[in-house]
Each structure stands twice: as C-alpha cells, then as structure tokens.
Amino acid sequence: MIARLVLREAARRRLLLALLVLTLIVIALTGWGFSRIPTITQRGVPLPDLQVKLLASQFLIVTMFMFSFVLAMAAVFIASPQISGDVESGTALAILSRPIGRAEFVVGKWIGLAALVAIYAGVAAAIELGVVNAVVGYVPPEPAQFIAYIIAEGLVIMTFALLLSTRLSGMVGGVIALVLFGIGWIGGIVGGIGAAFDNAGITHVGTATKLILPTDGLWRGAVYALEPQALVATGVQAGPAAAANPFYASAAAPLSFELYVVGWVALVLALAVYSFNAREP
Amino acid sequence: MGAAPVAIRTEELAKRYGKITALAGLTMSIPAGDVFGFLGPNGAGKTTAVKLLLGLARPSGGEGWVLGAPLSDRAAHQAARRAVGYLPELFRYQNWLSAREVLRAHCELIGLDRAVWDAEVKDALAIVGLAERADDRVGGYSKGMQQRLGLGVALLGRPALVLLDEPTSALDPVGRHDVREVIRALKDRGTTVFLNSHLLTEVEQVCDRVAIVDKGRVIQVGTLDELLTTHAVRVRAAGLDGAGLAAVRAFGEIQNEGEWTVVRGIATERVPDLVRAIVEAGGRVYAVEPRHESLEDRFLSLLEKPHA
Numbered sequence: 001m002i003a004r005l006v007l008r009e010a011a012r013r014r015l016l017l018a019l020l021v022l023t024l025i026v027i028a029l030t031g032w033g034f035s036r037i038p039t040i041t042q043r044g045v046p047l048p049d050l051q052v053k054l055l056a057s058q059f060l061i062v063t064m065f066m067f068s069f070v071l072a073m074a075a076v077f078i079a080s081p082q083i084s085g086d087v088e089s090g091t092a093l094a095i096l097s098r099p100i101g102r103a104e105f106v107v108g109k110w111i112g113l114a115a116l117v118a119i120y121a122g123v124a125a126a127i128e129l130g131v132v133n134a135v136v137g138y139v140p141p142e143p144a145q146f147i148a149y150i151i152a153e154g155l156v157i158m159t160f161a162l163l164l165s166t167r168l169s170g171m172v173g174g175v176i177a178l179v180l181f182g183i184g185w186i187g188g189i190v191g192g193i194g195a196a197f198d199n200a201g202i203t204h205v206g207t208a209t210k211l212i213l214p215t216d217g218l219w220r221g222a223v224y225a226l227e228p229q230a231l232v233a234t235g236v237q238a239g240p241a242a243a244a245n246p247f248y249a250s251a252a253a254p255l256s257f258e259l260y261v262v263g264w265v266a267l268v269l270a271l272a273v274y275s276f277n278a279r280e281p
Numbered sequence: 282m283g284a285a286p287v288a289i290r291t292e293e294l295a296k297r298y299g300k301i302t303a304l305a306g307l308t309m310s311i312p313a314g315d316v317f318g319f320l321g322p323n324g325a326g327k328t329t330a331v332k333l334l335l336g337l338a339r340p341s342g343g344e345g346w347v348l349g350a351p352l353s354d355r356a357a358h359q360a361a362r363r364a365v366g367y368l369p370e371l372f373r374y375q376n377w378l379s380a381r382e383v384l385r386a387h388c389e390l391i392g393l394d395r396a397v398w399d400a401e402v403k404d405a406l407a408i409v410g411l412a413e414r415a416d417d418r419v420g421g422y423s424k425g426m427q428q429r430l431g432l433g434v435a436l437l438g439r440p441a442l443v444l445l446d447e448p449t450s451a452l453d454p455v456g457r458h459d460v461r462e463v464i465r466a467l468k469d470r471g472t473t474v475f476l477n478s479h480l481l482t483e484v485e486q487v488c489d490r491v492a493i494v495d496k497g498r499v500i501q502v503g504t505l506d507e508l509l510t511t512h513a514v515r516v517r518a519a520g521l522d523g524a525g526l527a528a529v530r531a532f533g534e535i536q537n538e539g540e541w542t543v544v545r546g547i548a549t550e551r552v553p554d555l556v557r558a559i560v561e562a563g564g565r566v567y568a569v570e571p572r573h574e575s576l577e578d579r580f581l582s583l584l585e586k587p588h589a
Binding site: 001005008009012013089090091093094095096097098099100101280281 | 360
C-alpha cells in the first residue's frame with residue numbers, strides 16, 4: 001500500500017516522466033557523440049574497428065559514470081524527504097494512526113523507492129547501451145551485470161538517504177547523503193593511491209569508506225562489467241597504480257563484497273525502522 | 282474495566298518532552314457511545330493526549346486503553362486501531378491525489394474489504410459534502426475542504442471510536458454546523474466521539490460529558506449538568522463596606538462585575554438569607570437575579586483558580 005503510494009506520487013508529480021525525458025535527451029546527445037567516433041580519421045584513414053570499439057568503451061564508461069552520479073542524486077532527492085516530509089506536513093499522522101506498524105511504513109516506502117530506482121536505472125542504462133550498440137556496434141562484455149551493479153548502487157544510496165529521512169529534514173539528509181557519496185568516491189581513489197604506493201594506512205582508508213558506503217565498490221563492479229578484456233590487460237600491465245583511476249577496475253567485485261552489500265542494505269533498512277519506531281510524528 | 286463497556290480509559294497517563302511536561306497524569310474513563318469533550322486552553326496537553334491514545338507518541342508514564350487494548354501492547358493496540366477514526370489537528374492529505382483516492386487509500390489502510398470501498402467512500406463524501414469535488418486534486422482544495430476531507434477519512438469503516446482534534450478550526454459557520462450534525466449522527470449510531478476543542482460553544486452543544494484540562498491535568502470532569510449546576514446569583518447593592526462584603530462572602534465565592542456582585546455556589550433557598558445579610562450589614566439591595574452560568578464562565582473560573 002505505502003509502496004504503491006510512493007509510485008503513484010512519482011507518477012502524479014511527473015517525476016519519473018521528467019527524469020526519463022531528460023535522460024532520453026542526454027542519451028540522444030551521447031548517441032550523437034558516439035556516432036562521431038567512426039568518422040574520426042588518422043591521416044585521412046578511418047580508425048580500425050578495434051580502436052573504434054576501444055574508444056567507444058572508454059566513452060561509455062565516462063558517460064555511465066556521469067549517469068551513476070545523476071542516478072545517485074535523483075535517488076537521494078526522492079528518498080531524503082520521503083519520511084521527513086510526511087512527518088513535517090502531517091500526512092504521516094493520518095496514515096500512522098491506522099492499523100499499520102512503523103516497520104510496514106518504512107519498508108513500504110523502501111519498496112516503492114527501490115522500484116523507482118530499478119525502473120529508472122534499468123530503463124535508462126538499457127536504452128543507452130542499446131543506442132551505443134546501434135551507433136557503433138559496440139556491446140560491453142557484461143551488459144546485464146553492469147545494469148545490476150548500477151541499480152545496486154542506486155539502491156544503496158537511496159536506502160541510506162531513507163535512513164537519514166527518518167530523523168533529518170529532506171534538505172539536511174539529502175546534503176549529508178550526497179557528501180558521503182562523494183567521500184565514498186574519493187575514498188575509492190584514495191584506496192587506489194594507497195595500493196599504488198603500497199601504503200597500508202591509506203589503503204585501509206579506502207577499504208573503510210568502501211565498507212561504510214559501498215557505492216564506489218559497486219561502481220567499480222559496474223565498470224568492470226563494461227571493460228573489454230584488452231583494456232583490462234592494459235590496466236594489469238600498468239600495475240596497481242591503475243586502481244586510483246575511478247574509470248577503471250582491474251577485477252570483478254568478489255562475491256563476498258556482493259553479499260556484504262546485501263547485508264548492508266538490510267542492516268541500514270533495519271536501522272531506519274528502528275530509528276522511525278522511536279520518532280513521534 | 283467496569284461493567285459498562287468503556288471506549289477509552291487512562292490511568293496517570295503522562296508525557297514529558299525533556300523537562301517540559303506536556304501531560305502530567307491523565308486519569309479518565311469514557312463509556313462507549315459517549316460524546317466526550319476534551320476542553321482546555323492552548324498548550325493544555327489535549328493534542329498530546331490524543332497522540333498518546335493513537336500510539337503516535339509513547340507515554341512517559343501511566344497506561345491507557347483504547348477499545349480495551351493497552352497502549353503498552355503495540356500489536357493489540359495496532360489491531361484495535363482498525364475501529365478508530367482520527368481527524369488530526371494538523372490535517373494534511375496527499376495533495377497529488379483526489380479526495381476519492383485519499384479515501385480509497387484509507388479504506389485499504391484500515392483493511393476494509395475491497396467490495397465495500399465504493400460504498401464507504403460514497404457515504405463519507407456525502408456526509409462531509411464533498412461529493413461534487415470528489416475527483417479534484419486535494420492540492421486545489423481550500424483549508425476548509427481539506428478539513429472536511431479529514432473528517433470523511435475519520436468516518437470510514439464505521440469506526441467504534443472517532444477522535445476529532447479541533448475539527449472545526451478551518452470551517453465557516455455553516456461548516457461548523459455541519460460538523461455538529463455529523464457528531465450527532467455518530468452518536469445516534471452508537472459511536473464514541475472524543476472531541477478535542479477549545480471552542481466552548483461547540484462542546485456545549487454536542488457533548489454528553491466534558492473534561493476540562495489545564496497544564497496537562499484534568500481539573501474537572503463530569504456531565505455538562507454536573508459542571509454547570511453550581512448556582513450563582515447577581516446582586517446589585519449599594520453601601521457594601523468591608524464588613525458587608527465579608528457577610529456576603531459567607532454565602533459563596535464572590536466576584537465583582539461593575540455594579541453587580543456575583544455570588545457563586547449559593548443554593549437557591551439561601552438567597553433570601555443573603556439579601557437579609559446584606560441589609561443587616563447596611564447594604565441597600567436594588568436587584569437580585571439568578572445568574573445562568575455558561576460553560577465558558579465555568580471554564581474561566583476553573584482556570585483562574587489555582588489547582589493542585
């Protein structure tokens with residue numbers, strides 16, 4: 001019930017529509033950009049097919065990085081006022097006086113938001129991949145895995161913003177979630193630098209940020225799914241220094257990390273229920 | 282619980298926010314089927330009491346029972362809320378939905394059988410007079426219309442208990458009249474109504490019993506007749522000096538109203554004695570008349586008195 005209200009609100013407020021229209025415009029623009037790659041010439045000779053695909057794979061990673069950022073922002077903006085907004089406006093009074101528990105309310109919100117994130121991220125990423133395939137004939141090695149990772153990244157930041165929303169106003173919670181998202185990203189780079197210089201302390205900082213907010217780890221998993229083998233081989237040759245490059249991943253995320261993310265989402269959601277249980281609207 | 286069914290009972294129910302005491306220890310019992318007025322000035326703890334009864338806030342002390350379910354048993358209380366309707370003081374509904382959709386959403390939240398939704402929604406819309414605007418977005422409603430919608434939401438599913446927190450705050454005189462009619466209809470149906478208000482006339486017109494609360498405590502509770510039986514007379518007399526006033530004071534509490542002196546708490550058969558006492562004290566009596574006390578007078582006099 002609560003989940004459906006979240007979806008209905010997104011539809012009624014034309015939020016999903018606005019996001020999809022804007023995203024389609026961006027996809028059209030990047031599609032045009034991709035279509036220019038095969039027209040690049042070197043001394044009058046077009047680039048060989050392999051190089052076109054390599055370039056396309058690089059552009060795709062950068063484009064998707066931007067997309068993952070837009071997705072995180074959108075997820076935060078939708079999730080952070082979800083509960084606090086209802087409490088501040090008074091809408092929560094009428095709902096919570098019904099025979100419905102706090103857990104049902106919070107989990108319902110989460111399910112609705114998760115569906116929104118999955119629909120938006122899934123549809124937008126699939127279209128972008130389809131457009132790139134149509135324009136330059138390039139398909140990344142693991143498109144489905146990539147979409148799964150990018151959705152997971154959206155779910156993680158959304159869950160975190162929802163937790164903050166049980167206590168903080170939409171604006172404060174949103175800013176905190178975005179700042180932490182940024183710190184997580186920087187933490188990933190810092191950890192990479194630590195690995196490059198073989199500095200255990202700095203590496204641990206990177207690992208810690210990855211565990212506190214696993215968005216960057218998921219992003220690395222998404223990148224890996226986009227990388228052609230040739231590129232991974234080049235990266236491996238470059239040694240551990242390549243780990244600092246946020247547009248590169250040398251290995252797939254281990255299963256333990258994926259399980260950790262599932263546990264992390266469950267724990268943060270449980271914390272959100274606990275936190276909202278003690279809140280008095 | 283007593284022999285007669287009780288809709289709401291509280292024992293020393295208290296709520297503190299840090300050092301601030303919102304409700305100091307509320308003890309009351311409301312029989313099922315009563316229209317109960319909860320009267321008090323702003324900040325007396327009325328809304329806090331309602332929020333505690335609905336499980337929206339947790340008590341800091343004491344206990345309460347709503348339709349037999351204790352507040353401390355969250356599962357039982359949640360189940361009991363199926364039969365409770367609530368119009369919050371801060372009434373806000375999803376403004377991106379239409380009134381009909383808000384009502385349907387609440388039908389689902391209550392857990393009503395889908396087959397009865399249409400009938401329930403139609404009834405609620407008709408009772409609160411929103412049938413013609415039912416499919417407009419709530420965002421375009423005036424405050425009064427939103428409050429009417431809130432009342433409609435509170436009536437869904439034929440609740441056994443309806444809590445109305447300042448239900449006419451946004452309504453014009455016609456709307457207020459309509460709300461009184463709704464409350465009377467609820468009473469006829471056997472529904473218990475808990476009416477939070479600082480509007481005395483409203484309470485006076487519809488309530489069977491009234492509790493007067495101040496500073497988080499019930500300072501008086503009873504039927505309207507019980508609360509208003511305190512007899513009073515107004516006397517217009519000249520030449521009352523200190524000794525004269527002292528003589529009058531022996532008959533009851535006195536209060537000056539310009540030329541008139543009001544004597545409260547005097548039994549009717551003692552009025553001639555009062556007149557004689559004034560005359561004996563050297564006063565000249567021009568007029569004596571019974572003073573009809575309204576709930577407002579009673580309310581003000583109770584609030585003026587220092588109470589423990």
